[in-house]
Amino acid sequence: MLKGFILKGIAGKYTVRTNKGDLTCEITGKIKYDNDRPIVGDFVLIELINEEEKRGMINEILPRKTELHRPKVSNVSQAVIVFALKNPDPHLNLLDRMITFAEYTGLKTVICFNKADIVTDEMIKEYREIYEKVGYSVIVTSVKEEKGKEELIEVLKNEITVLAGPSGAGKSSLLNMIQPNLKLRTGEISKKIKRGKHTTRHTELISLNKGGWVVDTPGFANLDVSFIDENRLGEYFKEINDCRHLCKFNNCMHLNEPKCAVKEKLKTKEMARSRYESYVLMLNEIRESRRF
Numbered sequence: 001m002l003k004g005f006i007l008k009g010i011a012g013k014y015t016v017r018t019n020k021g022d023l024t025c026e027i028t029g030k031i032k033y034d035n036d037r038p039i040v041g042d043f044v045l046i047e048l049i050n051e052e053e054k055r056g057m058i059n060e061i062l063p064r065k066t067e068l069h070r071p072k073v074s075n076v077s078q079a080v081i082v083f084a085l086k087n088p089d090p091h092l093n094l095l096d097r098m099i100t101f102a103e104y105t106g107l108k109t110v111i112c113f114n115k116a117d118i119v120t121d122e123m124i125k126e127y128r129e130i131y132e133k134v135g136y137s138v139i140v141t142s143v144k145e146e147k148g149k150e151e152l153i154e155v156l157k158n159e160i161t162v163l164a165g166p167s168g169a170g171k172s173s174l175l176n177m178i179q180p181n182l183k184l185r186t187g188e189i190s191k192k193i194k195r196g197k198h199t200t201r202h203t204e205l206i207s208l209n210k211g212g213w214v215v216d217t218p219g220f221a222n223l224d225v226s227f228i229d230e231n232r233l234g235e236y237f238k239e240i241n242d243c244r245h246l247c248k249f250n251n252c253m254h255l256n257e258p259k260c261a262v263k264e265k266l267k268t269k270e271m272a273r274s275r276y277e278s279y280v281l282m283l284n285e286i287r288e289s290r291r292f
């Protein structure tokens with residue numbers, strides 16, 4: 001039995017990378033009657049049906065380390081969250097939401113601030129500090145000036161990465177910068193033209209020349225966080241998780257309780273105000289959704 005890695009799946013036919021090359025595979029009856037169909041990113045066991053025609057049968061799906069639903073892909077190890085420093089202005093609540101979502105899913109998270117060519121160094125420093133203080137790796141890039149290229153290549157090596165971030169942040173441009181042969185479309189208008197009526201989106205894994213894999217569809221499109229348990233939200237904020245055991249009440253929600261270690265961190269500026277505001281906003285949203 002061969003081991004393989006699913007790169008693409010369209011209408012029951014899967015492209016699977018193996019040490020005998022890329023095979024086109026279908027699934028065996030055994031899997032068909034299970035509810036669990038293979039998805040892109042799955043590691044699978046394959047029976048080679050015809051080596052010349054590069055055909056195989058998928059017999060078994062190996063356990064998934066992670067699973068995303070939009071896009072549907074498994075075994076993603078890392079989220080690189082891309083935000084423009086300007087055009088559009090960074091929406092920090094949205095960024096914190098994406099980080100929370102990545103933490104919840106169990107992904108390693110790296111933040112990429114793009115379009116460094118159109119802002120001042122002070123501004124870059126300000127954003128960088130908020131997230132480095134929390135403990136995240138931050139890379140600053142500019143596609144225009146080819147800045148941060150080597151750093152980005154390094155970050156993507158040895159990982160299966162989903163790029164997240166608002167449209168217009170520069171996700172496609174960054175991938176084109178590190179791998180020009182990809183020729184991904186950039187800019188809103190040209191993407192809209194491509195997304196015509198008859199082009200169905202299929203998720204695919206892109207193999208990077210310098211190592212690593214990237215999901216070709218941006219992740220975390222749906223940023224509803226109301227499925228998160230309000231008592232666990234703090235665990236997904238590293239700087240809250242680090243000190244919540246020091247709060248006077250062990251069920252402290254870090255709102256108005258006395259002797260709250262998180263509020264203390266806020267006072268001493270050890271925790272950024274914007275991060276705390278994101279926490280409160282998300283907590284309220286979760287509570288609001290439970291009311292109905």
Ligand code: GDP
Binds near residue numbers: 143
């Ligand atoms: P995506 O929606 O996140 O994939 O963003 P795109 O890659 O399509 O980029 C959106 C727009 O921003 C395009 O017009 C790009 O040319 C532009 N852009 C991307 N990166 C940079 C950058 O580093 N600097 C500047 N000035 N513009 C950029």
Ligand code: ZN
Binds near residue numbers: 247248254255261263
């Ligand atoms: Zn507290």
